[in-house]
Structure formats: structure tokens, C-alpha cells
Amino acid sequence: MYKAMTEVAEQNKDLKDLVKREYKEGFVTEIESDTLAPGLDEDVVRLISEKKGEPEFMLEYRLKAFRRWQKMKEPDWAHINYPKIDFQAISYYSAPKALPKLESLDQVDPKLLETYEKLGIPLEEQKMLANVAVDAVFDSVSVRTTFRETLSAAGVIFMPISEAVHEHPELVKKYLSSVVPVQDNYYAALNSAVFSDGSFVFIPKGVRCPMELSTYFRINEMNTGQFERTLIIAEEDAYVSYLEGCTAPQRDENQLHAAVVELIAHEGAEIKYSTVQNWYPGDENGKGGIYNFVTKRGLCKGDNSKISWTQVETGSAITWKYPSVVLQGDNSVGEFYSVALSHNKQQADTGTKMIHMGKNTSSTIISKGISAGHGQNTYRGLVKVLKGADNARNFSQCDSLLMGDRCGAHTFPYIEVQNPSANLEHEATTSKISEDQLFYLMQRGLSAEAAVSMIVNGFCKEVFRELPMEFAVEAQKLLDISLEGAVG
């Protein structure tokens, strides 16, 4: 029951193949930018640090990471195929040329504002989604963080990490890489060496963050990598819900995105982290698209703390991502809710790790993989119960939905249990959208597309209901667009 399973699609001839979806976020913004020449060596790392006017401890941190990275080998994964990345062909820093420090919206380049408008993310506060504060990251640099005043009145710090380095160096020093060590993996080491920006969130003791916090990442420049870094700390009994959304222009070249996200929940704290990822996936022949290699890890440091990851992944040519929770505090709770879609030539290798260390810890994993076209979807999950983790509980459910006969779904649930009191349950299903379901809904008057959308959304329901309302709607729309033309 716990052993690795592979299910490769064999399918229904009548669900015909899937065609083009148009990537509506695929435009490029013509804007002057300050971009480093491609290539990476120690001088580049120093230059990045210098451009950002970083304190000494940051330069040391970066150099240490870079030296580690040089000694590491790029991982090679069984279910992902892609041409070797030439790390010397990437530019490691690109910033829109603008005023050095933005005091108000008037100082933001209008073209940038326009870009975010087109993406449906107006940065003018009055037009924003009610109760959502936004940090927008354009290529490598944070463009604007909204609602800063309201937040700081509550004691919440929400700012670009590049600013936090200056304004709250003691916090950055204390927590940066406290969950993901620089040498953790190849991409994490690279990120630590060259990251340029990202969000920093600090919720002090006893504070419930008064609004949803969110970040939009946008890759614009050609041949740039995006290496953002997010650090979220919730002190005792604090609560925060954080969302990230991502898009990139449509380009024939592949672009690299290697982010690191670290979450720290102290005693009684709760962090909810949601992602709606819609990077450019490449065209139907697999040309172009984002390589998304991301390290996300949360530490339930205190007793009774809780961390929950929810992700809807529809974009990227390649996704390699395992948001994890380390359950260190007693009675701590880890959750992972995921929808990953791979269409055309997309490859998604995603899952989670739940590491049970404290007593009475529990974790839940709900993974929904959708494969269409030639898409390959892999769930790779690890549930690890350490010696001292008495009464650990885990429930895992991995469901795969196949559309068409050329896609694949693979499930690899690994477990390592060192404590006999552990109680682990795993369920896995693979289904396809059946002709019967389609005909049934069409007989009720729904078009083929509406019927597919309804079946897919039903399949994802347990995950969507974890998302904040507006984003659940967004996620549904995204799936619809991504699956456009999925039935003939």
C-alpha cells in the first residue's frame, strides 16, 4: 500500500486532443532596465550585493552560498526531461530603471503600472482587492508594497526583503536560512548566492494580520533568472495568510525561476501560504516556458503551531517543487493542498515532505494532479516520522485525473517511520474524465468545454476551498483557460 506506484495513462480515444491555449499574460513590457551581463562568478555575487548596498553580513552569506553551490551537482530527476541549463548564459540581476526609492505611486514608471493593470493587479490602493496588501516583484526588484501604513499600525512588517536587510537586519540575520540552509540543495544554494528580492513578513506576538498579504512575481527581461526569496515569521499566537501569484511573458527561450521560501511559526502561530502559479508554460511543442525550481519549507517551531501550503500550479514548462513542513513543536499541524496541471509538453514534479519531530503532530496531504495532452504529472511525497514523534498522524490522498491518451500520472509516496505509534493512511486514485460523465453533463445542456471544466473543478474542490474566495475564483478561471480545447 505504501510502495511507489506508477500509473501511466491509457485512455479513451474519444477525448480528443488538446490544442492551444493562449497565454494571455504573454506580453513584454518595453521598459529601460539595468541588467547585468550573463554569467556567474564571485564578482557577480559581489556586484549584486553592492548594487543593493547590502551590509557586510549579507555579502558573507552570499559568498558562502556561492562557494557551496560551486561544489554541488545539479540534481537529475527521473520524471523530468529538459536540456541542460547553462548557468553562465543567464543574467543574475535585472531591475527596471527608476527612481532609487519610491515614495508614492506617482514615482513608479507608468509602464510598470500598466503592466500590472494588464495582469489584473492594479497597484493603486483604492482599486485593489479589498483587504489584500500587495508586494509586486518585477524581474528582480520589488516595485511597490501597498497598504504599508495600515499594516505597520498593527505591528506587521511587510516589505521587500532587500529593504528588510537594512531596516531589520537583526531579524533577517536571525531567520534567513534557519529553515532552508544554504547547502540544502543545488537551487537553494544558487538562490542564496544571487537572490535579489522577494517579500519579508513579520507578524509580532498575538497579532492576527488584518489583511491577506500577497506578492505578484513577474519575469519580464529576456534571459534573466528570477531568484526571489521570501521569509515569513509568525511569532507566538500570530496569524497570517499569504498569497503569491506569478506570470511571465511568452518567449521562445526557457527562463529560470529558482525561489526559496522559508516560513517560521512559533508557539500557537498559524501561517497559511497559497500560490497560484501561472508562469508561461511554453507552446504546445514545448518551446519556451519557465523552469520553476523552488524550495519551500515551513518550520512549525513552537508547540501548537500550524503551517498550511495550498498551491494551484498551472504554468511553467517544468515545475520542481515540494513545499514541506517540519513539525518540530508538539501538537503542531502541517497541511499541503495541491492542484498541479500539466498540459501539452509541461512537466510537473511536485509534492510535499512532512517531517514529524514533536509529539502528537499531524499532517494532511491532498494532492490533485491533472494531466492533458503530453503533460507529465508526478506526485512525489515523503512522510517521515522521527524517533521522538509519539502519536504522529498523517493522512495522504493523491488523486490523478487524465485527459487524453498521451499524458501520464506518476505517484511516489515515500514513508520513513522510526516510531511505532505512528498512524499513517494513504489513498491514491487515478481516473479519467469518462465519456459517460461528459455525455451526462452535455445531455443536461452543458457544452463539452463547460462539462470538462465542471468535472475538473469538482475534482479540485478539496483544494480550492482552502483558497481565499477571490483566489479560488481566479484558480478556477485559470484551470479553464489552461484546459481550453482539451476536448474535441
Place this chain on the structure above:
Amino acid sequence: MLSIKNLHASVFDTPILNGIDLQVNAGEVHAIMGPNGSGKSTLANVIAGRPGYEITAGSVEYLGQDIAGLEADERACEGIFLAFQYPVEIPGVSNMAMLKAAINSIRKYRGEAEITAADFLKLIRNKAELVEMKQEFLKRSVNEGFSGGEKKRNEILQMAMLEPKLALLDETDSGLDIDALKIVAQGVNALRGEDRAIVLVTHYQRLLDYIVPDFVHVLSAGKIVKSGDKSLALKLEQEGYSWIEDELQQAS
């Protein structure tokens, strides 16, 4: 309303229907009976436009129009409804959400505005009452975990909500106890009207005690071999199908 002439049809290339003629006028109720495997479900599915069910000769006209070229959803929007012999489960999609989407899709097809949330709630409450279905069923996923009888009743609820012009019921009475049977009959009778027609596929005449048909047809080996009024159903119940086959043999 429905005019079927010399219909030959194949299911995934296997010929099943061998020349069916059937005329159903508005306001009428027709019962189609016949032994297992005689092609009753095939006929219903051909009319509804199920993929893989192909007309190889003859024609099916609905409201004066040949419907061979219409997709299943277009036929549904034109007012054809099929209550399935084996209703399908759609996990994660609530009965309510499905019905609302269906109603709006049909309205859109007809150039009408979407139904308001309030009107929809009122409508579904009414109809749920008609088929004696508890509110909680409306929120559950379509047919998921429903008993056989609940699935059949759910089909009738959907029919009542969509108010089709032509309703095809494929063995909706099978496996129902007498109370459930009465509820189904109640739903069907409520739909009867001057400008609607109903085709009941059934094995048992007992349903016809509650929904009295104007015509009864017997299907055998893909052909209608006998037609009559309600008394034919009674005779079939008492004497089975063999006498029809004897008659046929004598005739040939």
C-alpha cells in the same frame, strides 16, 4: 414532435436498431417495452445524441428538424431530456451547481437572461418538494454515494427543473419500491402537458398504473414488433413476450 422513420443505428459499429418507425405527438405518452437487449436504451441514446451511437439509415426528426447533425448539448438545449438508466456520478460537483449551470446554459442557447439566484432557489425548492427530495441532497455531489432509488429520483428532479419538451425515461422505475415509484410518477405526471411528450422505457407494467400511456410499443431485436394501447402492457405482463414472437412466426 418526434418522428422516427426506418431508423437503423449502430453502437460503436455494431448494428443494433433495424428499422424503427415511431411517431410521437405533443401531449402524448408512449411506453416502450421489450426483452433485455432488444435495443430500448440504444433507441433512447440515439435520440439524445450519445457519441458512438450512429444513425446508419433512416432519420430522426424532432420538431420538424432532422437532428442527426446536432450535438448532445444542442439537443438538450432544444428540449430533449434523457433520464439515464444508469445515472453517472460527478464527484465534487454539487447537484445545485450542476443544475444551475445547466439551466443557464439552456437559457443562453435560447437567448434568455441567466436565472437569478433567488429564482433558482425558489424553483429548486419547489421541484425538490415535488419529488420529495431533502434539501441536503441538493448540496451533495451529483449522484455520489446515492442509492439506486435516490439516483433515479434525482433524474426526475433534474427533469422537473429543466422542463423538457421531450422526456425520455430509460427504466427509471427499475429497482424502485412502490413509494419511490409513486414519487417518480408524480414527477412525470406533473410534466405532462399539451406541448410536451414523454417516452417511457420500462420492463414492468406497474409503472403504467401510475403514468397511463397513450401508446405501448414492443421492441424486439431492434424493431418495433407490436404497438397498441395500455391493454397491450397488461397482456404482456400476464403472458410474457413469447406470444408476440409466435404471432410473428405465424405471419412469416
